Amino acid sequence: MLGINPSAFRFWRKLPSRSPNGDRWETDLSGGRLVAPAIIPRSLCRFEYFERPAQLGRQEFEAACLLRAEHKPPFVDAGSIVIGDRDGVGIWWWDAGAWANMTEAPQNRASRYLPESLCANLPDGWHHISLDTGYEARLVRRQMVVASVWRRTAFIKAEWQDIVALAEPGGDAGIPLPPAARIERSHLTPQLRGGRELRHPMAAAEKLLLVGLLLASILGGWWQGEAATLAENATRNQAEAVRLERFTASYELFARIRSDLQELDAAQRALGRTSTATDLATILAQVASAGLSLSSMQLDREQLRISVQTQGDVERLRAVATQIEALPGFVHVAAQDGESAGEMILSAKVEP
Numbered sequence: 001m002l003g004i005n006p007s008a009f010r011f012w013r014k015l016p017s018r019s020p021n022g023d024r025w026e027t028d029l030s031g032g033r034l035v036a037p038a039i040i041p042r043s044l045c046r047f048e049y050f051e052r053p054a055q056l057g058r059q060e061f062e063a064a065c066l067l068r069a070e071h072k073p074p075f076v077d078a079g080s081i082v083i084g085d086r087d088g089v090g091i092w093w094w095d096a097g098a099w100a101n102m103t104e105a106p107q108n109r110a111s112r113y114l115p116e117s118l119c120a121n122l123p124d125g126w127h128h129i130s131l132d133t134g135y136e137a138r139l140v141r142r143q144m145v146v147a148s149v150w151r152r153t154a155f156i157k158a159e160w161q162d163i164v165a166l167a168e169p170g171g172d173a174g175i176p177l178p179p180a181a182r183i184e185r186s187h188l189t190p191q192l193r194g195g196r197e198l199r200h201p202m203a204a205a206e207k208l209l210l211v212g213l214l215l216a217s218i219l220g221g222w223w224q225g226e227a228a229t230l231a232e233n234a235t236r237n238q239a240e241a242v243r244l245e246r247f248t249a250s251y252e253l254f255a256r257i258r259s260d261l262q263e264l265d266a267a268q269r270a271l272g273r274t275s276t277a278t279d280l281a282t283i284l285a286q287v288a289s290a291g292l293s294l295s296s297m298q299l300d301r302e303q304l305r306i307s308v309q310t311q312g313d314v315e316r317l318r319a320v321a322t323q324i325e326a327l328p329g330f331v332h333v334a335a336q337d338g339e340s341a342g343e344m345i346l347s348a349k350v351e352p
Contacts, residue, residue: 037112037190040094041102043133045115046074047148051088058086062198063245065089079113083144083195090145090195092118117148119188126164128155130180137163143194152337154180159336209234286323290316295343299350304330306346307338317344324348 048068052061062084069080069091077097083090092115099113116131122140129136135154139147147167155163160177280299283306287294293309304324310317317335325333330348338345 037114038099039119039185039188039190040079040099040113040115041133042116042131042136042148042150044095044098044102045117045150046093047090047115047117047145049088049090049146052086062089065091066198067245069093081114081118082198083118083192084198085142085144085195087142088146089198114190114192116185116188117145118192119190120183121189121193126175126178128160128178128180130154130182132185135180139167140194145194151339209237282327283320283324286320290320292316292320295338302350304348304350308344308346309342310344311342314344317346321346 050061050065052058065084066082069082073080073093075093075095075097077095078093079096079099080091080093083092094113094115117136117138120129121143122138124140124142127136127138127140129138131150134150134152137147137149137155137160138145147163149163155177157177161174164175280297283297283304284294287306287308292313295307295309296305297307298305306324308317308320321333321335324330324346325348329351331351333346333348336345336347337343
């Protein structure tokens, strides 16, 4: 029971058709021409995947994921597509403003958009892929992408093992790092592979109500006052359905926040409750004294992760790393490139 949410998806004035090579494209009725979906570079995309909990119904789960895609985008001007199957849902966002600047043309509202990672037909398993804009670690299950991590340079063995362990807890973390396989953009097919695109769900009762309103308008058009009352009731019912869906999304957000608090509590127990706040304050002071700009800081029971803007000044970053490693409870401080220009990430293991 899937419908369309006008605030999250555009109405496309098209009919399904096929290109000369058999790919399923769209027909733009206003121009009478085939319009292939635009392929968004992976560097402009962000990805999240959620497995469906056994105790949560499929409709409720998909509704919560659609609300997250609509209301929690990582970009100010974001496009999105939600792909799901019986086991889980993947949410793809892209920076629509950056894409418009790259193409140097206004966005065509009659066009569809697909992230680059969805346009290659790959077998199930892990893949190390070389793209025009960088490198991607991609996990395919049931012909659907269930994990995707992008960076500018090729992955090293330690990073690969961390990505595999994070994406598949309890799985085979010893999967070797394969050589980067090159995929040319000219070989990509603008066609959705595994899973199906999800749209905003509409309850069967709402559909029946809308059909009833249409029949009442045709058969009893003179009864305009009653028809107006029924239309107002339909609007109130739809507003109540939206409120219930937002409540479902709020519960999912509450569960994630509770999980984050549990992780932080475990990290505090590992480091000692009396020293955690002091150590974090010390690290913040060290970053500030080095003249670096702190972007984010994350701490759990296993790892401390700090993202800073270095603007190419590696010596200051090295000094901060040395000071962190001197603190009790932190070992094996390592640095790596961040996702944006001038960004570096310091990570340190938390020692029990």
